[in-house]
Amino acid sequence: MQSHAVSECFSTLTGGRLGKRVSANMVAKALGATFLPAVNGTTLDASEIVKALAEAERRGVRGGAVYDFLHLMAAGKIGAKKLFTLNLADFVSFHRPGDPEIVHPAQESKAPDP
Secondary structure: OHHHHHHHHHHHHHHOOOOOOOOHHHHHHHHHHHHHHHOOOOOOOHHHHHHHHHHHHHHOOOOOHHHHHHHHHHHHHOOOOEEEOOOHHHHHOOOOOOOOEEEOHHHHHOOOOO
């Protein structure tokens, strides 16, 4: 899932969903210089993907949501406590107790209430 996660990051930063489009060259350099060295990625092997796909129907996963679902399964595989995404709604329908918490990055940057 690491290669897909890197591709999704590139897509988000160059596509303008954040209100600004960053140049492809700048994103590629930043990913190579700062992101990839700091990330310990994981992959799902073929049997883990098939197991996840078998779970997909029970969780109502259809179509393109499978990619987000596989990210969630990979996060669970490594014991992640949180999975950060800009698309909270994409995960709501198939998130279950015991899965990593789904968090928007802006939620983490808010200061606690006094």
